[in-house]
Amino acid sequence: RRKETECDDSWVAYPVLSNEQSLDPELIDAFAAPITDKKETSRLIKELATVYPLRGLQHIKRVRARKEKGSTHPLEVIVCLASDAPDRGMDIFDLSSAGRLNCSGLGVPFLVKIPACPPLTRPQFEQASKHWPTSFHEDKQVTVALKGQLFSPHQKSKMQEYMMAAVAAAKQGWERGMEGVGAVVVDPESEKILAIGHDCRTGSHPLHHAVMVCIDLVACGQGGGAYTYDKYPACQFVLPDSSPSPRKDIPVCGNQPDQASTGESGHPYICTGYDLYVTREPCVMCAMALVHSRIGRVFYGTASIDGAFGSKFKIHAKKDLNHRFEVFQGVLGQQCEDLNRQVNLVKMNS
């Protein structure tokens, strides 16, 4: 078993991307043909653009160079989508659209698969390019993140410190008969921990998952909160620096309509700008609770079967929801995985 050390750099935090960013590109069938007479190239491109415009496929490069050197026909061109030629003619004259396209200079058509959507990440771009060249507007930050190189050594050591606190809380909860899950809320501006919590579901409340506990502890730190956690010394909150007195922009009592909810700023989106570290990927309830609380970013150690970020739903990236945020997995992955294995082992034996 791995030992916890001061500078464990064996872990890498990878971004949990949306399906659009992470799935292999969807492919559609098209007819391509070699350009047998190079002099016809620009005329063919112009005519094809009017006769067979590739609607919604602006990312597709119409012409590609043959990879093999010394080929007799170094260029190939997309003639049309297979769906544009329902008779599926493999003879170039079948594709002439009743003579609207002058096919001279085109060789025997062949079927290719082309990417239906523009690639969003470098891996998708590389995958798409195996089929047909596409344009790619690279988000450099995503590329760096996918290599696991987004965070500086200082950031990594802070991230490790926070996750260690979550692991320690998980262990304390575990010793009290809870599931071994811990979580920490951090203000990345001040680099201060605002709340530490662990799973409290056994015996006291079946919905007191570590994330729910932490959200309520943050509320406690701002003069709110729905529960007390006196029974669990490892569950703690601190008052944030920025608000030594209770925040005035949040109404305390909701019985006057004008005060109770004065637009966006009047709502207790108390986790705005904060980061959550949790040893295990949150369940649907916890993930959506983080959406409601407007969490800034989430870091989890290890995936879980019903997890609602990387494993299922990708709740943080859902377009229909009004708050989206970045999620990373793998922080102190090994220690978090060990915790999880311990939990599962006991579950199996009970």
Next chain:
Amino acid sequence: DAVVVRENFQPCAEDIEMWMASAFDMAKEALENGEVPVGCLMVYNNEILGKGRNEVNETKNATRHAEMVALDQVLEWCRQRDLKPRTVCERTVLYVTVEPCIMCAAALRLINIPLVVYGCNNDRFGGCGSVLDIPAADLPLTGSSFKCISGIRAEEAVEMLKTFYKQENPNAPKPKARK
């Protein structure tokens, strides 16, 4: 057998109508007090064990939706009688004027509620089909799936929400359910 109990568990039409009527009364009362007009109650053996209203503002906790508040009361009721929450929840129906959000739908699964009866859809956060279908989802570690009866007095529920969001911010009316 618990599974059989859950699957055959269904109140009669008159009961559904009656409990939804009191959920709507709650929502109306909330609206008159300037609160989010959502009425929510949890009924076990013809007895209301939990009655919730949105407590997000006073707790500064964005997860304190009416359902979560009502659930706490059910759990307290069990605690006082030394009953296992699971055996009670498995025979408890949630009546609510608006479709539970994704978070609440998952919470209802986690505590094994068999049936949820609701009024209008929740286009922004709905977890029973509008944004995600949590009761039907394949979530082996998230309690049990539940049945839904929806669309009961839906227009009335929508109207109340519209009225609330209009008075909340006259310059930017938010017609969709936010809770």
